[in-house]
Amino acid sequence: MTHRVPVAITGMGIVSPYGVGNARFFDGLMANESAIQVHDGLPIGKIPGVSPLVSHRFREVVALAFDAAACDAGLSVDDLKEMAGWIGTAHGDLPRWETLGDSSSAVASLMALGWQKDRMRVVSTACTSSTIAIGLASQLIATQRIQRAWVLGVDLLSGFIINGFQSLRAMSPDTCKPFDRNRNGLILGEGAGVLVLESEHACQERRRTPYAWIKGFGNALDAFHMTAPHPTGKGMLAAIGQALGEASLTPAAIGYINAHGTGTRLNDQMEYMAFDALMRQGLPPHTPMSGIKWAIGHTSGAAGILECAVSAVGVSGQHVPGIPTLQATDPGFPCLTVPRQAIPMTHTTVLTVNAAFGGSNAALIVGRDVA
Amino acid sequence: MAPIVVTGIGLLCPFGNTVSAFMAGIMGDEPVFKPVSYDHLPDGSAGFILNHVPRSEFPKMKRLPPVSQYAFSACLDALDDAGLAVGPDNGHRIGLFFGTTNGASHATQVIYDTLFLKGPRLVEPSLFQETVFNASVAHISIALGIKGPSFAFPGCICSGGYAIETAMMYLQAGLIDYALVGGADEYSALVHQSFSHTRLLAGDPALRSVPFDRHRHGMRVSEGAAFVVLEKATTFYTRVTTRLPYAILESVQTGQDGTTTLEAHINPKGLALQLAHHLGHAPAGPLDAVVASASGHPALDQFEAEAVGAVCPGVPMTSIKGTLGETQGASVVFNMVVAMGAFSTHPLAPVYGLSTPCHDQNPIIDRPLAMVFRRILIHFCFFGGICGSLILKRVTEGGGHDT
Numbered sequence: 209m210t211h212r213v214p215v216a217i218t219g220m221g222i223v224s225p226y227g228v229g230n231a232r233f234f235d236g237l238m239a240n241e242s243a244i245q246v247h248d249g250l251p252i253g254k255i256p257g258v259s260p261l262v263s264h265r266f267r268e269v270v271a272l273a274f275d276a277a278a279c280d281a282g283l284s285v286d287d288l289k290e291m292a293g294w295i296g297t298a299h300g301d302l303p304r305w306e307t308l309g310d311s312s313s314a315v316a317s318l319m320a321l322g323w324q325k326d327r328m329r330v331v332s333t334a335c336t337s338s339t340i341a342i343g344l345a346s347q348l349i350a351t352q353r354i355q356r357a358w359v360l361g362v363d364l365l366s367g368f369i370i371n372g373f374q375s376l377r378a379m380s381p382d383t384c385k386p387f388d389r390n391r392n393g394l395i396l397g398e399g400a401g402v403l404v405l406e407s408e409h410a411c412q413e414r415r416r417t418p419y420a421w422i423k424g425f426g427n428a429l430d431a432f433h434m435t436a437p438h439p440t441g442k443g444m445l446a447a448i449g450q451a452l453g454e455a456s457l458t459p460a461a462i463g464y465i466n467a468h469g470t471g472t473r474l475n476d477q478m479e480y481m482a483f484d485a486l487m488r489q490g491l492p493p494h495t496p497m498s499g500i501k502w503a504i505g506h507t508s509g510a511a512g513i514l515e516c517a518v519s520a521v522g523v524s525g526q527h528v529p530g531i532p533t534l535q536a537t538d539p540g541f542p543c544l545t546v547p548r549q550a551i552p553m554t555h556t557t558v559l560t561v562n563a564a565f566g567g568s569n570a571a572l573i574v575g576r577d578v579a
Numbered sequence: 580m581a582p583i584v585v586t587g588i589g590l591l592c593p594f595g596n597t598v599s600a601f602m603a604g605i606m607g608d609e610p611v612f613k614p615v616s617y618d619h620l621p622d623g624s625a626g627f628i629l630n631h632v633p634r635s636e637f638p639k640m641k642r643l644p645p646v647s648q649y650a651f652s653a654c655l656d657a658l659d660d661a662g663l664a665v666g667p668d669n670g671h672r673i674g675l676f677f678g679t680t681n682g683a684s685h686a687t688q689v690i691y692d693t694l695f696l697k698g699p700r701l702v703e704p705s706l707f708q709e710t711v712f713n714a715s716v717a718h719i720s721i722a723l724g725i726k727g728p729s730f731a732f733p734g735c736i737c738s739g740g741y742a743i744e745t746a747m748m749y750l751q752a753g754l755i756d757y758a759l760v761g762g763a764d765e766y767s768a769l770v771h772q773s774f775s776h777t778r779l780l781a782g783d784p785a786l787r788s789v790p791f792d793r794h795r796h797g798m799r800v801s802e803g804a805a806f807v808v809l810e811k812a813t814t815f816y817t818r819v820t821t822r823l824p825y826a827i828l829e830s831v832q833t834g835q836d837g838t839t840t841l842e843a844h845i846n847p848k849g850l851a852l853q854l855a856h857h858l859g860h861a862p863a864g865p866l867d868a869v870v871a872s873a874s875g876h877p878a879l880d881q882f883e884a885e886a887v888g889a890v891c892p893g894v895p896m897t898s899i900k901g902t903l904g905e906t907q908g909a910s911v912v913f914n915m916v917v918a919m920g921a922f923s924t925h926p927l928a929p930v931y932g933l934s935t936p937c938h939d940q941n942p943i944i945d946r947p948l949a950m951v952f953r954r955i956l957i958h959f960c961f962f963g964g965i966c967g968s969l970i971l972k973r974v975t976e977g978g979g980h981d982t
Contacts, residue, residue, distance in 0.1 A: 327834045328835045330734055331732060332711070332731050332733045333711070333712070333729065334712075334713060340730065344745065351748075351752070367699075368687075368690065374699060375703065376708070427728035427729070427730075428671070428728060429725060429728075431670065431724045431726050434717055446671065565708055565714070566711065566717025566718075567721065568713060568729060
C-alpha cells in the first residue's frame, strides 16, 4: 500500500438542519439536540433560515457554506475561487429542476458556480460522494499536484428523494436509532459543507494551525447488490484497510469511529460486521463509535463531508457526538461501544466511513498530528 | 514511471455496436440522426443506438435502464478486447471510472410521471436506485465481481476526461492494476428537454449542425457508450505477447475557465490557458492532429477553434460530431478511439459537411487525412467553463513510442 503525505483541514463551513454556520452545527450536536422536525407528517432534517424559493435555495446554501469556510480558514472567497475544487453530491440542484423544470440546474450546473478559476470536478456516487471528493482532492495535494483545494458536499431534499426512499421502505416514521435493537429506518436530511484542504507547506506558509490531517483514504465496492450492503461488511472493511494502509497505521491506532449509521437494519448490521472484523485485526475493544444521522438526518451526498468535519473537530481535542436516540443496542452487536452523549475525544486518530447505493464504500483516516 | 497504455476498446453508437462499424460510420457521409418528437417539446433529431443485444450470459442486463445496458455491453467488449478476465484474484485491483451527463434520465422521468400522475405510493423502488449516477458502474461491479475503487463523474461532455484523469492517477500510484474507463448516455424526453431548454440544439433537421461551419446552428445529441481498458505497459506486456497496445496515454489535464453556466468566457482565454498549461507540462514534441469537441454550437465551436488555434497553430483539426452527434459522457472516449484508429490503419476522418470553416485552424475537410500520426491531442470543453485535453501517442513495434 502506498503511504501518502497527510493533508491539512484548515477551514470548514457548514449549513445544516441546525442552521447556518459551524457554531450552530457543533453546539447543537454536542448538546445532544436533534435538528429533526416534522414537515407534512414526515420527520426530516431541513435547513432553516434560508430562502424558501427553490430557484434560490441551492445556490444560497452553497454560498453560505463557502462564506463560512473562507472565514474559518482565514481566507477570502476570492482565495477559494483560485483553488482547485471538488464537489460531492448525489443529486445536485434537483429541487430546482423538479419545481421549475430548469434542467440547466441539474448536477452539471454545479460545474459553473460562476467564479471558479481552477479545475473543478463533480463526483456523484450517491452517499459516498463527498467522502470520495475529499479523498480525491487530498490525493492531489498529497502528490503535490496542487497545494490547496476546497471540497463541497451538498444535497437538498426534494419530493423525488423523499418519495424515492419511501418507495424503498427505508424510512423511519419517527426517529433514527442507529445500532438500536428497534431501529426502523433512516431519516432524510439536507446540508452543505465545505472543507479547505492544504498541504503542510501551504499551512506553514500561512502559519495556519489545522483542525486535523487527512492521512488516508479508501474506496472499494461490495460487488453485491444495488441497495443492500454486503452482509459481511467486506467492502467496507476493504475501504478501511486501504485508508489505514495509506496512513501507515493499524486498526490499533483508531480512537473513535464515525459510522455511516443510517439506522436501517441492513446498513447497521453491515457496519457492525466490518467493525467486528476490525476488532479482530486489532481495533481496541470499547473503541467508541457514533454518528450524526440521528441528529440531522441522512444528507445523502453531503453526509461524508459533514461527518469528516465532525471527525476533524473531535480529533483536534474537542468532543465527538453520542447517539442519544440509541435506547438499547442491538444484542447482535455485543462489541459496540456507543456513547449516548457527546464525549471528550482524547485519541489522535479517527476513522470515518460511508456506504452508498451500488455497493460503494469509502473511508477516511483523520489524525490530530501530521506525523 | 511505466507508461499507461490503452489495451481494450468497447463501444456502442448509432453507427453500430462495434469499433469497425464506428470507424466506418465516421468516415462515411450518412449522419445517424432520426427525427424525434416529444409532447410539449420542440421537434428535433437525435442519434440512437440500434440493435443492441444484451449479452446472453447476463440475462438480468435486459431489465436495466438503457444507459446501464449500454455501459455494461461496452465495458464487457472492452474487457474481451483486452483479453482481461475478472476473477477473485484481481477483482479488487480493478477500478471503474465512469462519466455520464444525465445518467438514467428515462428512469428519472418515469418516477416523476408516476409521482405527479399516479401518486407517490406507486413509485417503483427498482427505478429509484437507478437514478444515482454510479448505478451503471455498480451493475458492472455486481455482475463481474469488481471490488476496486469506483467513481462517477457527471461533467457533461468532459465527464470522460475526468474519468481518464482519475484512472491515470490511480494507475500511476499503483492503487490498481487495471482501469475500466468509459462513459455512456441515453436519449430521452428529459435529455431532449434539457438541451432544447438551454437552446443548444439545431432543432430543425433542416438546420446545419456542422462543427466549425460558419453557418452552424447548434448540436445534435446521440446516445453512445464507450469504454477503454487502461493499464501500465509493464502489466500489459506481462500478460499479452501477441499484440501491441492501441496507444500510450501520455498525459491528461482538466481545467475551468471561470464562467457561468450557459456561457463560455467572452474570449477563449480560459480554454487556451488550460491547453497551454497542459502542453507546457507534457513531454515536448509536435502534435500531428487535434480531435476536437466541436459539435456545431455557434459559440462553443468558435471558442474551441480560437483556443486551439492560439496554442497549436496549424495543427490539423477534426471533429466527428457532424455524423455521430454529441454523445456527451462517452464523447471523450469516442474521440480517443478516433485517434487510436489513426495510429493504426485508418486515416483521420474529416469534418462531415464542413465547407465554410469559421476559423483557419487547418480543419480536415473534404477527405480524410492520411499520414503517420505519432501524437494526437483530444480536446474537450463545454459550457460552465469546463475543459480539458489528453494526449495519445502511437505505440511502435517493440512496444515503445515515437519520440
